[in-house]
Amino acid sequence: MSNEVLGRVRELLPSIAERAKETELARRVPDETIRALVDTGVFRMLQPTRHGGLESDPVHFYETVxxxxxxxxxxxxxxxxxxVHPWHLALFDDAAQSEVWGADPDVLVASxxxxxxxxxxxxGGYExxxxxxxSSGVDHCGWALLGGLxxxxxxxxxxxTTLLVPRSDxxxxxxxxxxxxxxTGSNEIVVERAFVPDHRVMRNYEFSQLRGPGQKVNPGPLYRIPFATVFSSAIAAPVLGVVTGCYEHFLGRMRDRVRLSLGGGxxxxxxxxxxxxxxxxSEIDAAILQMDRNVRSLMDVASEGAEIPMQMRLRARRDxxxxxxxxxxxxxxxxKMSGGNSLDAGNPIERGWRDAHAGGMHVANDVERALALYGRGAFGLPVEDNMI
Known part of the structure; x- marks a missing residue:
């Protein structure tokens, strides 16, 4: 199956690249970029078809990102x-889904x-x-998924728990x-005091058990795979994309460069x-190939209606x-190989280096924790964690 959204997105890439410096200086993605991306359908790739989504292959979503x-x-x-948030919203009670997407299937959700x-x-609910x-991109959103204790x-x-809260709250x-x-405009969300009805609340334990009330109305295999894989892969994908872009820029920039020191040449x-x-x-290729393989394997098992083995879930997080x-x-x-020129503020390699390392700081990219969980499973020890 072809990735039609990627084809539409590719037409926007030159203008997105041209606005990269503007985006950084503004500390948020320009509204015109968000509107253009909305029109491509990229934000609806993991959204249920019954609510105007595309219910795409998740590998295609990560490829587009x-x-x-x-x-x-x-x-x-x-x-x-x-x-990735439409995927999570699809696990909520159908009343919550209708509340969000009923008026506008293109509304964006922060977290x-x-x-x-x-x-x-x-x-009737919770205060x-x-x-x-x-909360990345929150300025563009009408709703937010917030963690609650x-x-x-x-x-x-x-x-x-995770609670679904409208912008008015x-x-x-x-x-x-x-x-x-x-x-990224990853600003702070503040709730002074808000009522959240029961249908807009999900226990985190439920999604760690691959369950959610939304599965009754969204029975497809996309909504039967682990939150930990879907979400953490969405956090890793832009890091891999940044590094891929830097690699291509590095080749283009250095291919014809002549050294003035170290013997010249x-x-x-x-x-x-x-x-x-x-x-x-090779490192970039290995990362992408393993991640795509694992997501496809999970989708294959979910498509068969079989229970997803814990070892497969652990492998996805490991890779x-x-x-x-x-x-x-x-x-x-x-x-390092770019030399002193890579230190110029705002050049694509310098900016990419900062962006990739910033993305690597996200808790979903915590290497030691995820590897320890994999090791427990490999030794046959019980593994209980919401991020598996």
Missing amino acids: RAIAAACGSTGWVTAVLG SYAPVGTMVRVE LMGAWRF LVDDRGDAVDT YQIRDVWESVGLRG RFADDPFAQVAVARAS QVLGTERALGAIDTLF
């Missing part, structure tokens, strides 16, 4: 994050999943309050000042440079974090 991130890391990151919001039980950082009458934590604080991914004739290019390209690690190693090699 990588292409955008190769042109502009911040735009690719925002596309990945906002584009901040850390369970830092306090929620208490009230009649929520709190402040959430790092349920407390009892004594104030003790009893459960973690929260404020946005413009606080995003970062070293990398500066154009064409850079491309240097065997050390040739080895560096070979290593970097996702190691794929990010490989990509960061590759861009470090390219950055």
